Amino acid sequence: MAGSEWASLEQCLEKHLPLGDLQEVKRVLYGKETRKLDLPRRALEAALEGDFELQGYAFEAAKEQQRRPRIVRVGLIQNKILLPTSAPVAEQVSALHRRIEAMAEVAATCGVNIICFQEAWTMPFAFCTREKLPWTEFAESAEDGLTTRFCQKLAKKHNMVVVSPILERDREHGGVLWNTAVVISNSGAVLGKSRKNHIPRVGDFNESTYYMEGNLGHPVFQTQFGRIAVNICYGRHHPLNWLMYSVNGAEIIFNPSATIGELSESLWPIEARNAAIANHCFTCAINRVGQELFPNEFTSGDGKKAHRDFGYFYGSSYVAAPDGSRTPGLSRNQDGLLVAELDLNLCQQMSDIWSFKMTGRYEMYAQELAEAVRPNYTPTVVREDPTSKPACPSGLGGEHRP
Amino acid sequence: MAGSEWASLEQCLEKHLPLGDLQEVKRVLYGKETRKLDLPRRALEAALEGDFELQGYAFEAAKEQQRRPRIVRVGLIQNKILLPTSAPVAEQVSALHRRIEAMAEVAATCGVNIICFQEAWTMPFAFCTREKLPWTEFAESAEDGLTTRFCQKLAKKHNMVVVSPILERDREHGGVLWNTAVVISNSGAVLGKSRKNHIPRVGDFNESTYYMEGNLGHPVFQTQFGRIAVNICYGRHHPLNWLMYSVNGAEIIFNPSATIGELSESLWPIEARNAAIANHCFTCAINRVGQELFPNEFTSGDGKKAHRDFGYFYGSSYVAAPDGSRTPGLSRNQDGLLVAELDLNLCQQMSDIWSFKMTGRYEMYAQELAEAVRPNYTPTVVREDPTSKPACPSGLGGEHRP
Numbered sequence: 001m002a003g004s005e006w007a008s009l010e011q012c013l014e015k016h017l018p019l020g021d022l023q024e025v026k027r028v029l030y031g032k033e034t035r036k037l038d039l040p041r042r043a044l045e046a047a048l049e050g051d052f053e054l055q056g057y058a059f060e061a062a063k064e065q066q067r068r069p070r071i072v073r074v075g076l077i078q079n080k081i082l083l084p085t086s087a088p089v090a091e092q093v094s095a096l097h098r099r100i101e102a103m104a105e106v107a108a109t110c111g112v113n114i115i116c117f118q119e120a121w122t123m124p125f126a127f128c129t130r131e132k133l134p135w136t137e138f139a140e141s142a143e144d145g146l147t148t149r150f151c152q153k154l155a156k157k158h159n160m161v162v163v164s165p166i167l168e169r170d171r172e173h174g175g176v177l178w179n180t181a182v183v184i185s186n187s188g189a190v191l192g193k194s195r196k197n198h199i200p201r202v203g204d205f206n207e208s209t210y211y212m213e214g215n216l217g218h219p220v221f222q223t224q225f226g227r228i229a230v231n232i233c234y235g236r237h238h239p240l241n242w243l244m245y246s247v248n249g250a251e252i253i254f255n256p257s258a259t260i261g262e263l264s265e266s267l268w269p270i271e272a273r274n275a276a277i278a279n280h281c282f283t284c285a286i287n288r289v290g291q292e293l294f295p296n297e298f299t300s301g302d303g304k305k306a307h308r309d310f311g312y313f314y315g316s317s318y319v320a321a322p323d324g325s326r327t328p329g330l331s332r333n334q335d336g337l338l339v340a341e342l343d344l345n346l347c348q349q350m351s352d353i354w355s356f357k358m359t360g361r362y363e364m365y366a367q368e369l370a371e372a373v374r375p376n377y378t379p380t381v382v383r384e385d386p387t388s389k390p391a392c393p394s395g396l397g398g399e400h401r402p
Numbered sequence: 403m404a405g406s407e408w409a410s411l412e413q414c415l416e417k418h419l420p421l422g423d424l425q426e427v428k429r430v431l432y433g434k435e436t437r438k439l440d441l442p443r444r445a446l447e448a449a450l451e452g453d454f455e456l457q458g459y460a461f462e463a464a465k466e467q468q469r470r471p472r473i474v475r476v477g478l479i480q481n482k483i484l485l486p487t488s489a490p491v492a493e494q495v496s497a498l499h500r501r502i503e504a505m506a507e508v509a510a511t512c513g514v515n516i517i518c519f520q521e522a523w524t525m526p527f528a529f530c531t532r533e534k535l536p537w538t539e540f541a542e543s544a545e546d547g548l549t550t551r552f553c554q555k556l557a558k559k560h561n562m563v564v565v566s567p568i569l570e571r572d573r574e575h576g577g578v579l580w581n582t583a584v585v586i587s588n589s590g591a592v593l594g595k596s597r598k599n600h601i602p603r604v605g606d607f608n609e610s611t612y613y614m615e616g617n618l619g620h621p622v623f624q625t626q627f628g629r630i631a632v633n634i635c636y637g638r639h640h641p642l643n644w645l646m647y648s649v650n651g652a653e654i655i656f657n658p659s660a661t662i663g664e665l666s667e668s669l670w671p672i673e674a675r676n677a678a679i680a681n682h683c684f685t686c687a688i689n690r691v692g693q694e695l696f697p698n699e700f701t702s703g704d705g706k707k708a709h710r711d712f713g714y715f716y717g718s719s720y721v722a723a724p725d726g727s728r729t730p731g732l733s734r735n736q737d738g739l740l741v742a743e744l745d746l747n748l749c750q751q752m753s754d755i756w757s758f759k760m761t762g763r764y765e766m767y768a769q770e771l772a773e774a775v776r777p778n779y780t781p782t783v784v785r786e787d788p789t790s791k792p793a794c795p796s797g798l799g800g801e802h803r804p
Contacts, residue, residue, distance in 0.1 A: 006426045009426075009427060009430050009431070012419070012423050012426065012427060013427070016418050016419050016420070016423065017414070017418050017419075018418070021414050021418065024408045024411075024414065025411060025414055025415070027667070027668065028411050028667055028668060028671070029411070029431075029668065029671070030668060031667075031668030031669070032668075183784075185786050187786065189786060191784055191786055192784040197763065198761045198762075198763065199761065200757075200761070201757055201760075201761070202755055202756055202757065213761075213763065217766075217770065217782055218770070218782060219782045219783075219784050220781065220782060220783050220784065221783075221784045222783050222784065222785045222786070223786075227783065234761070237679070237680060237756065237758055238680070238758065238761070238762060238763075239641030239642070239645065239676075239680055240641070240642070240645070240762070240763075240764075240767045243641065243642070244767065244770050244771075244774075247770075247771075247774045247781065248781040248782045248783065249781045249783060265429070265430055265433075266429065266430060266431065266432060266433030266434075266726050266727070267433070267679055267726045269430070269431075270672055270675055270676050270679065270726070271676060271679065271680075273672055274641075274672050274673060274676035277639070277669055277672065277673065278639060278640070278641055278673075324668050324669045324672070325668070353604055354604055354639065355602075355603050355604065356639055356640065358603075359600045359601065359602070359603070359615075359636075359640070360600075360640060360642070361599065361600065361615065361640075361642075362642075362771050362774060362775050363771075363775045364619075365642045365646065365771060366768055366771035366772040366774075366775060367772075368619065368620065368646050368649075369646075369649075369764050369765075369767060369768035369771065370768040370769075370772065372646075372649045372764060372768075373764050373765045373768060379622065379649065379650040379651045380619055380620060380621045380622060380650045381621075381622050381623075381624050381629065381650065381651060382585075382593055382594040382621050382622065382623045382624065383624045384587050384589065384591060384593055384624070384625075
């Protein structure tokens with residue numbers, strides 16, 4: 001199927017499984033159950049009226065003596081585009097601003113402290129077309145573009161940190177494009193930005209035609225509500241990208257994305273969740289929803305006929321915790337706001353239990369990677385021929401031969 | 403529950419879900435469906451008689467013009483210990499040798515080319531006790547111990563590569579212990595060994611009391627059937643460990659493990675599978691089964707009363723492919739042999755599609771990690787206070803301030 005006909009894994013399991021089995025399935029699939037949040041009635045009503053799903057869950061941590069609980073509520077928004085992709089650029093942007101403004105209002109009612117929108121949220125995901133105009137006209141200054149100013153107002157109004165992933169036009173560096181997340185403090189000030197570190201060359205994700213690999217490293221943003229980072233889309237396939245945000249201290253890593261059913265749906269529940277486990281942090285995976293049709297047909301390098309649609313964006317946004325537990329996903333076919341209450345103390349607690357950073361041997365890996373990227377690197381391969389000697393990287397000691 | 407009462411996720415889903423929904427659930431959970439292997443009747447009969455589960459699945463790759471399919475069958479064995487842990491060491495080892503010999507015989511009947519046993523397969527997982535004798539008496543020479551000689555015979559008889567994870571006594575280096583996998587060629591020769599690179603300090607996994615972090619780096623073994631590596635147990639939580647085996651060319655990475663329900667069951671389907679996706683290789687996750695009781699009681703650092711059992715080893719061994727698909731797991735409560743037919747061409751095919759190695763920016767990460775391990779490292783943290791300047795690692799360019 002992989003289209004909109006099927007709402008979600010969780011809804012299906014809840015419908016068919018007897019309670020005892022459902023509990024076991026959830027335990028094996030999701031770990032410790034997350035508590036359902038009791039959200040304000042007027043938020044639920046507004047969501048119903050606004051035709052979007054609203055779900056809320058809480059992750060808990062153990063009580064400590066020396067630290068208070070560090071409770072923060074994050075909001076993840078997934079949404080369809082609103083106007084046809086042939087509508088004037090300014091109208092498309094404006095319609096999305098209005099939609100997100102309304103959804104953020106509900107998030108505020110739910111007490112959300114940090115909100116994150118989907119990747120390139122002000123535009124259709126037009127990189128499949130390989131056309132430049134009009135799509136590059138969606139690009140804006142990260143520092144003072146229309147969308148950043150919109151988000152600053154939102155942040156100030158709701159006392160909310162806003163993570164706003166946009167197509168950036170970088171006027172200070174030759175006017176090039178970047179795929180960038182702007183982080184806006186709850187004060188309304190632009191705190192900084194984070195750029196997509198890994199650019200796909202897969203399927204219709206022709207993004208390398210538009211912008212290059214990010215050059216800002218792995219910044220972490222100290223907000224009033226905790227230390228956050230943004231790993232944009234394809235960076236979720238790269239464990240080292242998550243790791244470096246975590247090494248720099250991120251407690252919550254947002255992963256605003258745009259990905260489609262045929263390509264990635266079975267990978268989606270795995271990667272961000274693995275990152276939460278491996279890095280003792282919370283991860284928030286956000287995907288857009290629905291089908292986007294473009295004015296001109298294009299081919300996809302798969303031998304199939306030219307077409308005008310970019311697969312099916314399957315939503316399914318979720319939050320994963322450092323203990324490996326996770327929320328259910330938002331639906332595959334509807335706009336949605338996922339509210340998750342996190343106790344950030346869980347990060348250090350899980351780190352103290354599992355100790356992946358302490359046992360990570362990063363010094364060894366820094367050496368091994370530095371060797372491995374050299375043009376003359378010889379991989380450590382052990383062969384049966386007794387005259388061959390295995391290469392021995394980083395002076396770690398040779399392989400003992402029989 | 404987390405005990406033996408519940409057989410497996412897959413059995414539960416197949417029992418309760420209508421066919422259409424089952425297909426969607428499997429698609430979202432497991433990706434492309436694996437084909438069931440038609441195993442020889444006499445293997446199925448032998449498994450029934452030997453009271454162990456036998457399952458077989460095949461992963462397929464696209465046809466290529468310039469390479470033939472590179473078909474290999476791997477066998478994963480999960481098993482309970484056989485004698486009480488109070489039985490004489492030699493008898494316990496001997497009983498396990500006989501059991502594995504019989505299961506390997508069935509694997510041979512199924513055409514298995516490479517077989518891997520569970521972690522420390524010749525012994526109970528006694529590290530929970532923190533006692534030395536008699537458990538350290540299970541340690542053997544990797545090069546010419548009783549178990550290695552047993553495996554050499556097995557390998558030669560069945561023309562099968564054998565991966566034999568044991569507790570190693572290293573006589574050449576002061577007689578210390580290691581957690582080691584011995585790799586034996588199908589010729590019967592000891593090809594080499596791989597040591598556990600990351601040692602846990604979690605729950606009852608008191609292994610750091612017995613042996614240290616491996617010093618052999620990330621060797622890959624060129625066998626007649628493909629390039630293999632062994633990431634032992636706790637190394638599965640460390641994405642860099644998987645990565646370096648893959649950088650050295652591993653097409654199949656075995657993960658012989660011993661892990662229990664309460665600690666890790668919801669992480670189990672995530673980590674090895676994420677590694678298969680992230681590294682464009684096959685991963686084979688093997689866990690032991692059942693409950694092990696020890697002669698003397700011990701506590702677990704969890705405030706609970708002293709006890710004699712080491713949790714519940716939940717089996718659930720599985721194989722994951724580079725396209726993110728996976729086999730169902732073996733059961734949670736029974737000995738089992740999982741046969742998986744792999745077309746190793748799928749590794750390069752998925753690498754060419756997704757390009758994670760090409761887009762991995764390892765040079766940047768080698769630099770960033772080298773910086774991050776320095777005692778005076780300052781994480782890249784962006785703060786709102788305009789007088790603070792974010793640190794800028796590796797000359798990657800500073801954070802642009804608003």
